[in-house]
Amino acid sequence: MDQVEIWGLGLMGLSLAAGLLQANTGLAVYGVDANPAAEAYARRQGVRIGRAPHPRWVVVAVPPQAVADVLSAATPRLAPGTVVTDITSVKHHVLPALAALPGHLEVASSHPMTGRERGGGINFQPDLYRDRVWALIPVPGRPSPEGPLRALVEPLGARVVTLPAARHDRLAARTSHLPYVSALALTNLAREDRDTEHLMGPGFLGATRTAAAPPELWSEILDANREELLAALHDYVAELTTWEAALSSLPIDQLRTRIQAIQAVRMGWPATPTAASPAPIGAGR
Numbered sequence: 001m002d003q004v005e006i007w008g009l010g011l012m013g014l015s016l017a018a019g020l021l022q023a024n025t026g027l028a029v030y031g032v033d034a035n036p037a038a039e040a041y042a043r044r045q046g047v048r049i050g051r052a053p054h055p056r057w058v059v060v061a062v063p064p065q066a067v068a069d070v071l072s073a074a075t076p077r078l079a080p081g082t083v084v085t086d087i088t089s090v091k092h093h094v095l096p097a098l099a100a101l102p103g104h105l106e107v108a109s110s111h112p113m114t115g116r117e118r119g120g121g122i123n124f125q126p127d128l129y130r131d132r133v134w135a136l137i138p139v140p141g142r143p144s145p146e147g148p149l150r151a152l153v154e155p156l157g158a159r160v161v162t163l164p165a166a167r168h169d170r171l172a173a174r175t176s177h178l179p180y181v182s183a184l185a186l187t188n189l190a191r192e193d194r195d196t197e198h199l200m201g202p203g204f205l206g207a208t209r210t211a212a213a214p215p216e217l218w219s220e221i222l223d224a225n226r227e228e229l230l231a232a233l234h235d236y237v238a239e240l241t242t243w244e245a246a247l248s249s250l251p252i253d254q255l256r257t258r259i260q261a262i263q264a265v266r267m268g269w270p271a272t273p274t275a276a277s278p279a280p281i282g283a284g285r
Contacts, residue, residue: 001026001027001028002026002027002028002056002057003027003028003029003030003052003053003054003055003056003057004020004027004028004029004030004052004055004056004057004058004059004152005030005031005032005051005052005055005057005058005059005074006029006030006031006032006047006058006059006061007031007032007033007058007059007060007061007062007070007074008032008033008060008061008062008066008070009031009032009033009035009038009039009041009042009047009061009121010033010038010061010062010119010120010121011115011116011118011119011120011121011123011124011125011128012061012087012112012115012128013031013033013059013061013062013121014031014038014041014042014045014047014121014124015124015125015126015128015129016059016061016087016128016129016156017029017031017042017045017046017047017124018045018046018124018125018126019126019127019128019129019130019156020152020155020156021045021046021047021126022126022127023155023156025155028048028052029046029047029048030047030048030049030050030051030052030055031047031048031049032049032050032051032074033121038120038121041121041122042121045124054079055078055082056081056082056083056148057082057083057084057085057148057152058074058075058078058082058083058084058085059085059086059087059152060074060084060085060086060087060088061086061087062086062088063088063216063217063220064088064089064090064093064094064220064221064224065220067086067088067094067097068094068097071084071086071097071098071101075101075102075105078102078105079104080104080105081104081105081106082105082106083105083106083107083108083145083148083149083152084098084101084105084106084107084108085107085108085109085110085149086098086109086110087110087111087112088109088111088221088224089111089172089176089177089221089225090169090172090221090224090225091109091111091137091165091168091169092165092166092169093224094109095109095137095139095140095165098139098142099139099140099141099142106142106143106145106148107139107142107145108136108137108138108139108142108144108145108146108149109136109137109138109139109165110134110135110136110137110149111134111135111137111168111172112128112129112132112133112134112135112153112158113132113133113134113135113175113176114128114129114132115128115213116128117209117210117211117212117213118212118213119213119214119217120214127157129153129156129157129158130156130157130158131157131158131159131270132157132158132159133158133159133160133161134149134153134158134159134160134161135160135161135162135163135168136149136160136161136162136163137162137163137164137165137168138162138164144162146160146162169225169228170228170231170232172225172228173225173228173229173231173232174232174235177221177222177225177228177229177232178229178232178233178236179210180210180211180213180218180221180222181222181229181233182207182236183207183208183209183210183211184211186204186207186208186211187208187211190204190208206272246258
């Protein structure tokens, strides 16, 4: 029986464990967390707590600043051919730690494009990765274990896409990190009027949803990707300035045409995922 060892049993790590168990992959799923309460909760969901005797995969699901230390703790005893990956959302800072791992290990960085605004294992979702892109970022100078990674995540319903670290960090700044900052800005702007809470429609609530995400994690993410995020913010401000000019001068028919052109782009993208409630997957599996 193949084994997977997950370091970090928060939202992402426990959702991965739960998804693998629910998908009946036949894997033995092991988990490790620095928080005993997180381990106890994961055990109740069917995760085997502790190190796997002979893991085929090791997945590091911890905040960015902890990745290097966890890799140092997790990898010394691993057998040749073990696949090691992290799932943090910024890549340039973790590649040196992965590149420094022993040559007998198969290493890659990765990033599933999903999440929830509430962190922690208690908010796990077994289908969190279903129909989501799982980015694979090769480590320069090391063979990319694309096949073994696909074998792990495709049973979850995820789709693997390979791209280099610089491209990943630029795109993540625009599709993940900038929307978070935008949610913070909209929330901060709205709180200036005490009557805002009486007129919160689904559009506003959706646009500010991620402002509720854990600040400890997100401060690390923003810090790790400052350069790309600043570039994204510059472009975003320029786009808002264009809208300011449009609202100042365009007649309604031209305004409608502009909206329709942008709407056509959005209509070709996936719908917003619907969050489900965490569901226990049964102890003892």
